Amino acid sequence: MATTTATITLNSADLSDNVLSISNTMTLTTAGTITGxxxxxxxxxxxxxxxxxxxxxxxxxxxxxxxxxxxxxYIKNTSTASDKYATIGLAGVAVTMGRLYGGDWMLFPWxxxxxxxxxxxxSDATETIIEYMVFFE
Amino acid sequence: MATTTASITLSSADLLSDNLSLSSTKTxxxxxxxxGLDGIQYERQEVATGDIYDIVGSSITNGxxxxxxxxxxxxxxxxxTDVTRYVDIYVAAVNIGRLYAGDWMFIPxxxxxxxxxxxxxxxxxxQVVEWCFVHEGKTLGQS
Numbered sequence: 001m002a003t004t005t006a007t008i009t010l011n012s013a014d015l016s017d018n019v020l021s022i023s024n025t026m027t028l029t030t031a032g033t034i035t036g037x038x039x040x041x042x043x044x045x046x047x048x049x050x051x052x053x054x055x056x057x058x059x060x061x062x063x064x065x066x067x068x069x070x071x072x073x074y075i076k077n078t079s080t081a082s083d084k085y086a087t088i089g090l091a092g093v094a095v096t097m098g099r100l101y102g103g104d105w106m107l108f109p110w111x112x113x114x115x116x117x118x119x120x121x122x123s124d125a126t127e128t129i130i131e132y133m134v135f136f137e
Numbered sequence: 138m139a140t141t142t143a144s145i146t147l148s149s150a151d152l153l154s155d156n157l158s159l160s161s162t163k164t165x166x167x168x169x170x171x172x173g174l175d176g177i178q179y180e181r182q183e184v185a186t187g188d189i190y191d192i193v194g195s196s197i198t199n200g201x202x203x204x205x206x207x208x209x210x211x212x213x214x215x216x217x218t219d220v221t222r223y224v225d226i227y228v229a230a231v232n233i234g235r236l237y238a239g240d241w242m243f244i245p246x247x248x249x250x251x252x253x254x255x256x257x258x259x260x261x262x263x264q265v266v267e268w269c270f271v272h273e274g275k276t277l278g279q280s
Contacts, residue, residue, distance in 0.1 A: 003152075004152045010271075011141065012142070015177050071234070072240075098208070112234075
């Protein structure tokens with residue numbers, strides 16, 4: 001069993017009168033256990049150069065993926081442009097989560113039921129590198 | 138303008154043949170700008186089991202959507218300690234995934250329509266959930 005951790009820190013000295021300092025570390029485990037996740041797509045980098053809605057991560061292309069378990073998805077827009085973004089959503093159920101502007105990242109749990117592919121829609125056709133990684137069981 | 142940063146570190150010595158060590162830090166800006174997000178809602182709540190409850194969205198803002206063209210960010214953590222338990226996370230009434238005890242998530246959020254709420258369903262037992270919504274501003278409900 002592997003031990004993989006994900007740590008987030010949210011910090012601000014001036015968002016409110018008191019300092020905001022959130023830090024949380026989770027160990028990525030299989031559903032309902034303390035057994036570490038042992039499978040991943042690895043870190044992928046893809047070049048997006050179209051503003052057409054498309055699949056970024058396709059459930060059917062992840063061999064051995066278990067739906068409705070404890071998969072996690074990491075995505076980052078590596079651009080430095082503050083005015084261009086990637087809209088991330090889920091296909092099939094047609095859900096839009098939100099926009100990753102240049103430098104933004106996200107990590108979310110993913111049921112990955114049939115056809116619930118992770119979609120991406122760039123704000124324009126500017127060539128942009130998107131990184132993603134799926135941890136699954 | 139406020140300066141708020143969100144950092145992630147993904148680490149493993151044995152998931153892959155080589156070490157996994159990935160880090161990223163981003164200052165949270167309003168959509169399309171370099172102006173810092175300046176609103177926050179930080180809560181901790183024991184969520185009862187048996188129903189789906191909104192934590193961010195129109196029910197919190199008196200039926201008013203939080204807007205298109207926004208770059209809100211949402212952090213959610215399941216603070217329960219029994220690893221067999223989880224909360225389902227809903228966006229726009231769709232179950233996107235499970236946060237097991239100890240898990241957290243961080244997503245951009247564009248609440249373009251009133252129905253695009255984020256909600257949680259504590260499955261099996263009540264569970265304590267924390268969330269921090271860093272946003273561009275929202276409309277308060279009139280008393």
